[in-house]
Amino acid sequence: MSQSTTATTVEFQVAEETAPAAATGGEAAGGEAHGTTEGTEAHGGGHQAVFPPLDTKTYPSQLFWLLIFFAALYVLMSKVVLPRISAILAKRKATIDSDLARAQALKDETEAAVKAYEKALADARANATEIARTTREAVTRDVDAESHKLDEALAQKVTAAEAKIAASKAKALDAVEDIAADSAVEIVAALGGGKVTKAAVAKAIKG
Amino acid sequence: MANDPIHQFQIHDLTGSFNLGGYEISFTNSALFMGVTVAVITGFLLLASSRAALVPGRLQSVGELWYGMIDNMVNNVLGPDGRKFFPLVFSLFSFVLVANMLGMFPYFFTVTSHVIVTASLALFVVGLVVVVGVWKHGLGWFKLFVPHGVPLAILPFISLIEIISFLSRPISLGLRLFGNMLAGHIVLKVFAGFVVSLGAAGGLGILGAIAPLAMAVALTALEFLVAFLQAFVFAILTCVYLNDALHTHH
Structure with a gap:
C-alpha cells in the first residue's frame, strides 16, 4: 500500500512540476525532484524529502476543496441544521413558558378563590356578630321597657295601698x-x- | 514502513489529476476527509434533530449541547449583535472538532494536520475581522491600533506593537491548531511504533513494549482532549477577534 502511495505522491508532484506526460517516468523524475538517488527506492523514501504539510504542491487542491466543503458546511448549517435545532429549542421554551404561565394563572385563580372564601367567611362572621349585637340590644331594650313598666305598676300599686292604709288608719282613728x-x-x-x-x-x- | 510517523500526513489523489487554471486540484484523501467531516456533522445533527422531541433523547441532547455551547459562546463574547456570526462560528467549531476527531481513527487522514488548511481558516477569520470592522466603523476602526491615552512620544512604537500583535493573530490561530494536531499524531505514532518494534524483538522486548503501549493509550486520551480543546480554542478566539471588529473600545 505504501509503495503505491509513494508512487501516486510522486506522480502528483511530477504532474505539478514538470508535465502531465511524465507519469511513467516516476522513478527518474522522483529522484530529480528529491535530489537524492535512492529517494524512491527505499520504501517511504519519497515523502522524506518533502514534509507533507509543507509540500506546496498540494496546497491548491487543499485550498480548493476546503473552500468547497467549508462553504457547503456553512450553507448547510445556516440554512438547514441550525434553524432546525433552534426551532426545537424555541418550541421547548415556548411550551415551558406557556406551561409556567398557565400554572401561574391557576395559582392566581386558587389564591383569588381562597381570598374570596376568606372574605366570605369574615363577612359572615361580621354579619353574625352584628345580628347577635342587634338582637342583644333589642332584647335588652325590651327587658328594660318591661321592667320599667313593671316598676311603675308596682309603684302605683304601692301608692294605692299606702292611700288605702292611710284611709283605714284615719277611719280607725275616727272610730x-x-x-x-x-x-x-x-x-x-x-x-x-x-x-x-x-x-x-x-x-x-x-x- | 507502518511506523514511519510522517506517512500518515501524506496526501495522494484518489481520482487522477484534475487541473483548473493551471492548478492541480485533484480530489485527494484530504478532500475526501473534508467531505466526510461535512457529511458527519450534517448527518449527525440532522439525525439528532429529526425527532424534534420536546423532551430530548440522548442523541438530541448531544446535538442541543453542541448547539448550546456555541450559542452561549457567541452570546457571551459577541453579545446580541453578534448573532449573525453564529452560523460561522458554529461551522468553524464543528469543522475543526469533527476533522480532529476523525483524525483519531487509525488510517484516517487528519485534515487539520496540514498548515494550509488551518492557516486558511485563520486568515479567513482575521480577514473577516478587518472587513467587518471597516464595514461597521469605517476607517475609524483602524484607531484600534492607536490606543487612547498613550504619550505621543511612544505612540508610534505602541502602534507598531499593536499592528504586529494583530498580524500575528492569524499565525498563532492557524499554527496552534496545526501544531497541536501534527505533533500529537507524530508522538502517538512514534510510541505506537516503539510497541511494534520492541514487540517484534520478542522476549524481553515484549515486556519492554508495555511502557510505550501504556504511553500510547494515555496519549490517545490526551489527543481526544486536545482535539476538542483546539476546536474550542479556535471557536472562542474567533469570537474574541470578531468582538474587536464589532465593538471597538479604543
Whole structure:
C-alpha cells in the first residue's frame, strides 16, 4: 500500500512540476525532484524529502476543496441544521413558558378563590356578630321597657295601698274618737255630772 | 514502513489529476476527509434533530449541547449583535472538532494536520475581522491600533506593537491548531511504533513494549482532549477577534 502511495505522491508532484506526460517516468523524475538517488527506492523514501504539510504542491487542491466543503458546511448549517435545532429549542421554551404561565394563572385563580372564601367567611362572621349585637340590644331594650313598666305598676300599686292604709288608719282613728266620746258621755252621766251632749264631748276631744 | 510517523500526513489523489487554471486540484484523501467531516456533522445533527422531541433523547441532547455551547459562546463574547456570526462560528467549531476527531481513527487522514488548511481558516477569520470592522466603523476602526491615552512620544512604537500583535493573530490561530494536531499524531505514532518494534524483538522486548503501549493509550486520551480543546480554542478566539471588529473600545 505504501509503495503505491509513494508512487501516486510522486506522480502528483511530477504532474505539478514538470508535465502531465511524465507519469511513467516516476522513478527518474522522483529522484530529480528529491535530489537524492535512492529517494524512491527505499520504501517511504519519497515523502522524506518533502514534509507533507509543507509540500506546496498540494496546497491548491487543499485550498480548493476546503473552500468547497467549508462553504457547503456553512450553507448547510445556516440554512438547514441550525434553524432546525433552534426551532426545537424555541418550541421547548415556548411550551415551558406557556406551561409556567398557565400554572401561574391557576395559582392566581386558587389564591383569588381562597381570598374570596376568606372574605366570605369574615363577612359572615361580621354579619353574625352584628345580628347577635342587634338582637342583644333589642332584647335588652325590651327587658328594660318591661321592667320599667313593671316598676311603675308596682309603684302605683304601692301608692294605692299606702292611700288605702292611710284611709283605714284615719277611719280607725275616727272610730276611736267616737268611742271615746261615747265613753265620756257615759262616764259623765254615771258620775252624775249632768247631761252632756255627745257633740260637745267630741268638740272637746278634738280640742 | 507502518511506523514511519510522517506517512500518515501524506496526501495522494484518489481520482487522477484534475487541473483548473493551471492548478492541480485533484480530489485527494484530504478532500475526501473534508467531505466526510461535512457529511458527519450534517448527518449527525440532522439525525439528532429529526425527532424534534420536546423532551430530548440522548442523541438530541448531544446535538442541543453542541448547539448550546456555541450559542452561549457567541452570546457571551459577541453579545446580541453578534448573532449573525453564529452560523460561522458554529461551522468553524464543528469543522475543526469533527476533522480532529476523525483524525483519531487509525488510517484516517487528519485534515487539520496540514498548515494550509488551518492557516486558511485563520486568515479567513482575521480577514473577516478587518472587513467587518471597516464595514461597521469605517476607517475609524483602524484607531484600534492607536490606543487612547498613550504619550505621543511612544505612540508610534505602541502602534507598531499593536499592528504586529494583530498580524500575528492569524499565525498563532492557524499554527496552534496545526501544531497541536501534527505533533500529537507524530508522538502517538512514534510510541505506537516503539510497541511494534520492541514487540517484534520478542522476549524481553515484549515486556519492554508495555511502557510505550501504556504511553500510547494515555496519549490517545490526551489527543481526544486536545482535539476538542483546539476546536474550542479556535471557536472562542474567533469570537474574541470578531468582538474587536464589532465593538471597538479604543
